[in-house]
Amino acid sequence: xxxxxxxxxxxxxxxxxxxxxxxxxxxxxxxxxMADCEDCRIVVDTLKKTIYLYHExxxxxxxxxxxxxxxxxxxxxxxxxxKGNLLENDVTF
Ligand SMILES: [Zn+2]
Numbered sequence: 001x002x003x004x005x006x007x008x009x010x011x012x013x014x015x016x017x018x019x020x021x022x023x024x025x026x027x028x029x030x031x032x033x034m035a036d037c038e039d040c041r042i043v044v045d046t047l048k049k050t051i052y053l054y055h056e057x058x059x060x061x062x063x064x065x066x067x068x069x070x071x072x073x074x075x076x077x078x079x080x081x082x083k084g085n086l087l088e089n090d091v092t093f
Contacts, residue, residue: 007033010040018047
């Protein structure tokens with residue numbers, strides 16, 4: 001009997017997944033789920049970009065949004081900002 005990951009389990013394991021500390025088997029289940037579930041794909045995609053931006057700016061924390069926006073642009077992240085509207089997006093988990 002094959003164990004299917006549902007969206008709830010998926011979201012529970014998600015932070016471990018993006019941190020890369022999830023076991024191989026569970027990683028595969030999550031990737032299988034993502035292949036079938038567009039919602040979760042979008043969540044992972046957004047989360048990865050958010051984490052990336054967070055790390056990019058971690059040493060310069062608590063700067064105002066406008067400043068951060070300019071910083072992202074100077075870091076050549078226009079692509080992320082325009083495509084994903086990351087700064088405006090509500091990420092709900
Ligand atoms: Zn899902």
